[in-house]
Amino acid sequence: MLEKEYQDRRRLACADLQARTWDGLVVSTPVNVRYLSGFTGSSAALVLEPGGQALLFTDPRYAIQAGEETGCRVRVVKGPLPTAVSRHLARRRLRRIGFENTRISFAAHQELSRGATLEPAETLIEDRRMIKSPAEIELIRQSMLVASRAYDRVIRAVRPGMTEAAVAAELDHQMRRLGAEGPAFPTIVAAGPRSALPHASPGPVALKANQLLLIDMGASRNGYASDMTRTVFLGRPAVKAGKMYRAVLEAQQAAIATVRDGVQAAAVERAARRRLRADGLDRAFVHSTGHGLGLEIHEAPRIGRRDKTLLRAGMVVTIEPGVYLEGYGGIRIEDTVAVTADGCEVLTPNSKELAAL
C-alpha cells in the first residue's frame, strides 16, 4: 500500500473528528491502527488530532519495525500504552477524545479517562473500512487467488480414506507455499453428515465414498482476507445431492445477480431464499447470506434478512447460501465478490459445477 493511501485515510478520519468537535481520537485496535498507519505490530495506539497530526505509540520490541512500516511519527514507550497516551493527551491539553468503545478493554478505558472526556466512536473506522480502494480490492483479489489455487491443487488429490484434518493441513500448506501468511480462518473440511454442521472443525475422520465434502477456506495475504466454499461429491453424485446442489447454486447465482451499488443487503438474501423456497429448502438455510471482508475475515456489512445497509461500490462481500440436512449433509457455495456501480465482480474463479471425485 502506498503511504499516500494511509494519508488519505487519516485525512478522512480527521475530518470525522472535526465534524464531531473532538480534540482527538485514540485508535488501539491493531487492525484499525494498521488501516490508518500501515503498522502491523500487535502493540500500538494511534492518536489523531483534527488538524491532521498522527502519533503512533508502540513498545520497544517494535521500534525498528514501526519506523519501517509507517509514515506517522512514532513514540516508543516502556510500560502500558494507555498510560503513555493518557499523559500525552494531558500534555497536549486534548480533552474530548473519541475512543473505540466497542473494542477497547475496560481497564484501558479507565486509564484513558483519567484526564479526558471520552466519547464513544462506535464503528467510525470500521465504517470507513467498508469501502475498499482499488488497491485494497487488488490485495483481496491476490489473497483470493492464493486460496483458489491451493484449492485446485489439493482437490484433485482428495480420495476416500484421507482424513478431514489431512486435507485441511494440505490446503493450509499450499496457501502458505503460494504466498499467504496463513489461512484467514480455521479451514473447514467436513465430510458426509458432518458437512451439515456449518462450523465443523476438521477431525481425524476418514472420508468415505458416496458422501458430500464441504471445504470452506480463505487466505490471509498481505493482511487481507479471502473466503470461498465449494462442496463436492466423493463418487458419482446421488440424485438427492445433485438436486440440492442445483438449488443452492441457483440461489447463489440469484443472490450474486442482485448485488450492485444501491441495493439493500436484505434484498440479496431474499433473492437466495426465494430460489431455495421453490425446492422447500429455505428452512434448511440456517445462516445469513454473507459478510464483508478485508483486513478482517468478518467485517461490515452483513448480508442477512434484516440488514438494511445499502451496498456500495467498493464493498467486498461473500455470497454464501447453504442448505443443511441433519444426518445427511450440507451444501454451501461461496464466492467473494466486489460490488461495482452496476453489478459486481466475482473474485473467486473456481468452477461451481458439481465435481465428482
Add this chain to the structure above:
Amino acid sequence: MLEKEYQDRRRLACADLQARTWDGLVVSTPVNVRYLSGFTGSSAALVLEPGGQALLFTDPRYAIQAGEETGCRVRVVKGPLPTAVSRHLARRRLRRIGFENTRISFAAHQELSRGATLEPAETLIEDRRMIKSPAEIELIRQSMLVASRAYDRVIRAVRPGMTEAAVAAELDHQMRRLGAEGPAFPTIVAAGPRSALPHASPGPVALKANQLLLIDMGASRNGYASDMTRTVFLGRPAVKAGKMYRAVLEAQQAAIATVRDGVQAAAVERAARRRLRADGLDRAFVHSTGHGLGLEIHEAPRIGRRDKTLLRAGMVVTIEPGVYLEGYGGIRIEDTVAVTADGCEVLTPNSKELAAL
C-alpha cells in the same frame, strides 16, 4: 481433560467468590471459559455463583458443540451475550458481580453494569491458571513433542538458498501433520543479521552460507501451547558465533539450574545475566528471560529482572536468554520447563549443541 478437572477448577473459582462476598462472577474471555468449562467456542459467557452453580451462555452456532464439550448447564441465546447475561443476573437477583476488567470490552461492561454492581476480578482466573495440573503438564509435553519433532524433521533438510518463509511454512506443515491445530504463534525463521531482530517475521529472504539461523516455534495442540528456540550455523561456525553461542547456552543452563519451587522469578534472570556479563554480552540481552505458557502462549508469570513472583511447582515457563548484535546476528536458546518442588523438568528434548548445517 476429564470433567472432574473442570469441576475442581470451578469449585476453586467459587471459593474465590465466597471469599470476596460476590454474588457472581462473569467470565467471557474465551480462554478462561475454556479453562473453567471445556467449551472451546469463540462466543461464550460463563456465570458462576458462590454456591457452585455454573451457566454457560453461547449463540446458536455453538448449540451442539457446547452440549458435547461442557458439563455446565448451557443456555443458547440469540443476540448479544452481555444482554442475556445482564437479564439473567437481574432475574437471579445477583447484585455484586466480579467481571474481567482487564479483558472485557468497554461496551460489554456497560451492558453488564445495568443492573449489577461490577467488581474488578483483575487476574483471578489467570492466577489460578498459573499452576498447571499433572494433566495439563502432560498436554503441554505433548504439544512440545509435536514442535520438537517437526523441528528435527525440517532442520535436517535446511540448506542455503531456501527462503526463511519456506522453512517456516514447512515447520508449520509438519506440526500440523504431527497433530497440532497449528503453530502456537507465528513461527520465526530469521537468518544472518535478521536474527538480531527478536521479533523478525520470516520473509522471502534466501538463506546464505556462513550465517546464523534462528528458529523460534511452538505448537498448539489440544489448546495447549509449547515454545522453543534453537539457533544453528549454516556452515562451519565462525569463532565469534561459537563464542557467543557458548555464552548463551551456559546462561540458559545457569537459569534452568536456578528454577525450583520457591525461587523468585527475578533470580532466574539474574543467573542468566551473570553468565552473559562475564563475556560482556549482558547488554545485548535485550528482553526478559521467559514467560509462563499454557492455554495461551504468553501467560503469567513473567521471568524478568523486576518480577518478584515466586515460582511454584506446577508452573510451566520458558527459559530463553538471547544476545543480539545489530548487523551481525542473534542467538537465542529456549526450552519450555515445568517447575517442580526441587528443580524443574525440561520439556524440550532437542539437542542444544551448536549444529553446523
